[in-house]
Amino acid sequence: MREKIAVLMGGRSLEREVSLSSGRQVCAALEAAGYYVLALDVTADLVGTLRSERPNAAYIALHGKYGEDGTIQELLEFLRISYTGPGVVASALSWDKSVTKHLLAENGVSTPAWVTLTADAFKEMGAATAIDLMGEAVGGFPVAVKPSRQGSALGMRKVQSAGQLAEALLDALSYDTAAIVERWIDGTELAITVLGTGDEVEVLPAVEIVPTGALYDFDARMAADGADFFVPARVSADVAARAASIAARVHQLIGCRDVSRVDMVIDSAGVPQVLECNTSPGMTETSLLPMAAKAAGMTFQDVVSKVIAAALARS
Numbered sequence: 354m355r356e357k358i359a360v361l362m363g364g365r366s367l368e369r370e371v372s373l374s375s376g377r378q379v380c381a382a383l384e385a386a387g388y389y390v391l392a393l394d395v396t397a398d399l400v401g402t403l404r405s406e407r408p409n410a411a412y413i414a415l416h417g418k419y420g421e422d423g424t425i426q427e428l429l430e431f432l433r434i435s436y437t438g439p440g441v442v443a444s445a446l447s448w449d450k451s452v453t454k455h456l457l458a459e460n461g462v463s464t465p466a467w468v469t470l471t472a473d474a475f476k477e478m479g480a481a482t483a484i485d486l487m488g489e490a491v492g493g494f495p496v497a498v499k500p501s502r503q504g505s506a507l508g509m510r511k512v513q514s515a516g517q518l519a520e521a522l523l524d525a526l527s528y529d530t531a532a533i534v535e536r537w538i539d540g541t542e543l544a545i546t547v548l549g550t551g552d553e554v555e556v557l558p559a560v561e562i563v564p565t566g567a568l569y570d571f572d573a574r575m576a577a578d579g580a581d582f583f584v585p586a587r588v589s590a591d592v593a594a595r596a597a598s599i600a601a602r603v604h605q606l607i608g609c610r611d612v613s614r615v616d617m618v619i620d621s622a623g624v625p626q627v628l629e630c631n632t633s634p635g636m637t638e639t640s641l642l643p644m645a646a647k648a649a650g651m652t653f654q655d656v657v658s659k660v661i662a663a664a665l666a667r668s
């Protein structure tokens with residue numbers, strides 16, 4: 354009998370539309386690979402549907418909150434349905450940029466200098482009185498201000514001076530209860546896809562992102578011409594090798610499974626500075642992962658087949 358795969362997509366996160374597009378692509382690839390596919394927009398009917406349908410595995414094509422933060426993973430653990438991507442701990446960890454950065458820094462992986470401020474630190478502890486120290490604490494301006502738990506660059510701003518910090522923090526804190534002030538790294542931005550689990554990982558060629566405008570922000574991501582992409586990236590063989598090995602290390606340190614995408618900027622000294630790790634990377638026609646797969650001589654269907662096979666092997 355054909356194996357039944359529930360593709361979880363959409364949901365209520367701010368990245369709903371991207372997820373619906375990822376989900377459609379994943380459904381098509383799974384169907385072409387011969388699976389019986391159930392496309393499920395995540396709504397209040399989800400648990401009932403999963404209980405009656407009993408899929409052999411779930412493909413998580415959700416992005417952002419609830420899909421990448423451990424919520425759906427907890428639910429699938431409870432329902433005893435195996436799923437793609439990491440378990441609860443690695444999901445919650447990588448969804449939180451601040452916790453991720455602490456883990457990386459403690460393990461000798463370079464990540465831009467930063468401070469994390471929670472809404473409670475402002476409300477209850479007077480953190481606003483230290484705004485003047487924040488730029489200096491991370492090595493000076495410009496800085497990136499962003500919510501600790503969000504995606505698609507939502508709530509991310511490049512801040513040039515202390516005078517703009519309060520507004521940027523307020524904006525970031527409208528997306529999450531914690532915000533990060535992080536040293537801005539001028540350099541080559543790379544997104545590196547890692548496939549596999551544990552020691553058995555394969556790193557795909559890095560995708561270099563050059564935004565058409567000033568920033569690779571939400572609008573640049575949604576627009577067809579928001580950025581130029583170079584695969585493989587236009588970096589030296591040395592830097593490419595270093596970046597690839599760091600991406601694999603980040604994937605392993607966090608405890609990722611099946612697939613992840615590590616975002617980094619190569620600084621002026623050639624050091625990859627890791628920004629974050631995504632456990633459910635975009636799978637749309639214009640996403641970074643399909644570009645990387647193509648450069649590696651894999652089709653999109655190859656990647657999807659590999660990922661679902663790993664989830665099925667855990668069922």
Ligand SMILES: Nc1ncnc2c1ncn2[C@@H]1O[C@H](COP(=O)(O)OP(=O)(O)O)[C@@H](O)[C@H]1O
Pocket residue numbers: 465497499503504505506507509535536537538539542568569570616618628629
């Ligand atoms: N410290 C930084 N230095 C340079 N660019 C940054 C920095 N932080 C964020 N960016 C830019 O903002 C984008 C979004 O930041 P990122 O940390 O990857 O969060 P997310 O993709 O989850 O929204 C990055 O792709 C990059 O273009």
Ligand SMILES: [Mg+2]
Pocket residue numbers: 505506616628629
């Ligand atoms: Mg990112």
